[in-house]
């Protein structure tokens with residue numbers, strides 16, 4: 001017992017809790033893996049050098065020479081780790097091979113990381129807008145989407161392997177080359193890999209201020225094609241049936257759909273009509289990029305556009321609506337949420353708070369989820385203004401995100417999440 005005169009009586013219950021709490025410091029304070037952190041810090045200068053090298057290589061989707069050069073730089077580093085490195089031909093013509101690096105370990109988990117090395121930028125962009133770093137920001141074509149994340153994965157594998165981490169059955173890195181066009185060159189490969197692994201970690205960039213991605217919209221492109229009749233624009237314009245004018249009419253319907261926000265969005269992205277200034281246009285086409293959280297919204301958009309197509313204003317024109325699905329949505333779901341909670345706990349080891357969120361950008365994670373493989377996205381460095389010449393990343397997130405990825409791999413290796421394969 002404690003001294004009376006100076007003693008204060010503490011209720012028994014409170015005393016018990018305090019004793020228990022003092023006995024549980026480990027649980028209360030997530031402990032940082034100092035050695036792993038130091039290794040990530042040590043890797044940083046070279047990591048940034050490699051990022052500069054890869055960003056300064058144009059690898060827009062379909063740039064076979066550029067894409068192959070990027071993979072030729074990364075392949076030997078992965079081979080040096082003992083990975084089996086395969087160059088898997090793309091599933092459609094006009095694309096560089098994909099790369100699959102597979103490490104075999106002594107554990108039981110099957111872990112898949114997916115990244116893409118293609119960007120949305122045209123050949124010649126890197127020469128005009130090379131990688132540059134000012135203060136805490138780096139800019140350049142694809143610096144965030146997605147070369148920062150791809151390099152982070154390679155460095156993470158190098159550090160983990162150097163530290164003797166083998167607690168997995170299979171640790172696979174897919175570097176694909178057509179994500180920015182909906183992965184038409186990688187669908188069968190992605191399908192095979194997500195079905196043969198228990199978890200997918202995606203290297204898309206994180207959203208500011210410091211978030212990972214737990215939902216994504218699906219992406220589809222609607223084509224509105226108008227068939228009219230050509231005529232001499234001077235001599236006999238009345239003989240023509242102007243496809244461009246009709247398309248403008250159809251676009252009035254598109255204009256009624258939401259253009260921004262967390263739900264359905266429909267944005268006109270490409271419009272083509274006419275061949276010569278002195279000919280009434282026979283053909284016209286518009287492409288509308290539609291993003292949805294709920295697939296049913298795609299049917300609603302289809303019905304709206306088809307209804308409009310039946311009500312043409314220019315006589316004798318014919319309007320057809322078609323659709324190309326890129327990626328399905330990654331819906332908010334308990335499997336991704338559970339992985340996100342593990343990531344938050346890991347980030348807390350660094351004394352950092354990890355946010356979660358979603359966005360209209362689509363990715364392969366939705367395909368993993370559809371196959372019943374728990375998926376987590378947005379694990380790459382934080383950045384913004386993707387798909388523009390203002391694209392940037394926050395350099396202060398490079399090492400924390402590399403640490404996060406390594407620890408996530410260790411964490412899911414020790415406790416693989418349950419898959420939820422769809423019936424049939």
Ligand SMILES: [Zn+2]
Pocket residue numbers: 116145146179204
């Ligand atoms: Zn991307």
